[in-house]
Amino acid sequence: MIKIPPYLKKGDTIGIVCPSGQMPFEKAATCIEVLKQWGYHVVVGKTLGSQFHYFSGTDEERLADLQQMLDDDSINAILCGRGGYGMSRIVDQLDFSRFRKKPKWVIGFSDITVLHAHIYNRHKTACLHAPMAGAFNEGEYENEFIQSLRKAIAGKKSSYSCAAHPFNRKGKAEGILIGGNLSLIAHIIGSKSAFSTKGKILFLEDVGEYIYNVDRMFIQLKRSGMLDELAGLIIGGFSEMKDTLIPFGSDVFDLISEHVAGYDYPVCYDFPVSHERNNYALKVGLEHTFHVTAGKVTLKEI
Numbered sequence: 001m002i003k004i005p006p007y008l009k010k011g012d013t014i015g016i017v018c019p020s021g022q023m024p025f026e027k028a029a030t031c032i033e034v035l036k037q038w039g040y041h042v043v044v045g046k047t048l049g050s051q052f053h054y055f056s057g058t059d060e061e062r063l064a065d066l067q068q069m070l071d072d073d074s075i076n077a078i079l080c081g082r083g084g085y086g087m088s089r090i091v092d093q094l095d096f097s098r099f100r101k102k103p104k105w106v107i108g109f110s111d112i113t114v115l116h117a118h119i120y121n122r123h124k125t126a127c128l129h130a131p132m133a134g135a136f137n138e139g140e141y142e143n144e145f146i147q148s149l150r151k152a153i154a155g156k157k158s159s160y161s162c163a164a165h166p167f168n169r170k171g172k173a174e175g176i177l178i179g180g181n182l183s184l185i186a187h188i189i190g191s192k193s194a195f196s197t198k199g200k201i202l203f204l205e206d207v208g209e210y211i212y213n214v215d216r217m218f219i220q221l222k223r224s225g226m227l228d229e230l231a232g233l234i235i236g237g238f239s240e241m242k243d244t245l246i247p248f249g250s251d252v253f254d255l256i257s258e259h260v261a262g263y264d265y266p267v268c269y270d271f272p273v274s275h276e277r278n279n280y281a282l283k284v285g286l287e288h289t290f291h292v293t294a295g296k297v298t299l300k301e302i
Contacts, residue, residue, distance in 0.1 A: 002176070002285045003125045005077075005103040007155030010039030012076040015069040016133055017045035018056035020111040021084020023134060025049030028081050031136035035079075038150055045069060048081050048133075055086050063090040071098045076105075077153060081133040083110025083181075091118050091193060099123065105153060108132050110207075110275065113180030118193040120178065120285045128152055129180055129203075129273070130281035145272070145279050152281040157301040160280050162271055167257045170292050171266030173232035174302070177288045179203035186217040189224050198229040201290050201299075203282065205236030207275035211248040211255060214238065218259040232290040233260060233267045234299065237274025266292040271299070 008014070014035055016028060025048055032042050045065040047056035056062060069078045091114055100123055106115060107128040116127040130149045140146065152158060178195050179185070182204045188194045195202075206214065221227050238252045250258075253269050260267055268290075272278035287302040 001124065003103050004286070005105045005126065008040065008076055008105070008153045011041070013041040013043055013074055014077045014079050015043045015045060015072070015075040016048055016079050016081055017065055017069050018047040018081040019062050019066045019090070019115070020056065020086035021054060021082055022051040022056040023048060023081040028133040028136075030138050030141065031079075031133035034136050034141045043075060054084070059086075059089050062086060063093050066090070067094060070094065070096065073102055078104060078106045079133055080108030080112050083108060083112050083132070085111055087111045087114040088187065091115060096123050100125075107149070107153070109279070110181050111184060113184035114188055114193060116180060116284050117185070117188055117195050121193055121195065126283055126285035128281055129284050131279050135279070140277070143277065145277060145281075148281040152283065158281065158283065159298070159300045160272070161296050161298045162268075164293070164295055164297065165253075165269040167253055167267075167269045168292050168297065169265075169267040170294065171232070172292075173201055173266050173290045175199050175201045175231035175287065176285060177201045177203065177282060178284055179234070179282075180205070180284070182206040182214070182217055183209065186220045189220060189226070195226070197226045199231050201232040201234065201288055202226075202230050203234035203236055203271065203273055205274045206238050208240045208242065209238075210242045210244060211250070211252055212244060214241070214252055215248070215255055218256060222259060227260065227263060230263070230265050232265050234271045234273070234290065235267065235269045236271045237276055237278060239274055239276050266290060268292050268297040271297060
């Protein structure tokens, strides 16, 4: 049985933390103001605005800051400032004993995929793959993607749709939604954080990768069996893809479609989950229906 953390009500407290890459404090200023406008209190961790080389602090500092947020009963949800890299350096040192007794929503994406997978697999608790503090740009926070986060943390069930893509494979599926950043999902294969995908609806997105590396990661998913028994596959945005001096020979969606051609479950492409503005809030660990038709794609929380 998957635990669903309590949804937020006005007056609850959201903690903002940077457990991976560094982020200037001013990049979160709009987010802090908007969260207050939504009726929440905001507590800022020590890692927001701090820096140790690429990271927001040493491994020990980032671990301590995130641990404090997980343990503090006065904090009702944890919103990550940004992703970057570094979660896998500290995830095995986190103590979830208090979190298991009083779970809370952990919100983020990108490198936070490692934390979501770990919490879902090891502690059977739902998480929220959603825009982070850095996405609350001035004048942008009223868009449907930021608003999807607002609705999700308040307990509204999601219902999303997008246009059809020529590579889509029609069909209907029902299952637990899991996923996140392709690079991180491939990275944790073989670890105790790795997703079990049998019967699940898997969503994937990525940014800034070489096309040949996407090929390599999909081969890793296939060889590990992660694509074998899915209920459905959602391919989100693959933005800022790069090619080598001698071109790889196909674009990223062509490449992915070749890798999944041998399966019979529904697949969609270019779903609005990505590193860009188009990034709907998705509840990892909860049951959804996924329907791909000739005209559109729908994903609904049950």
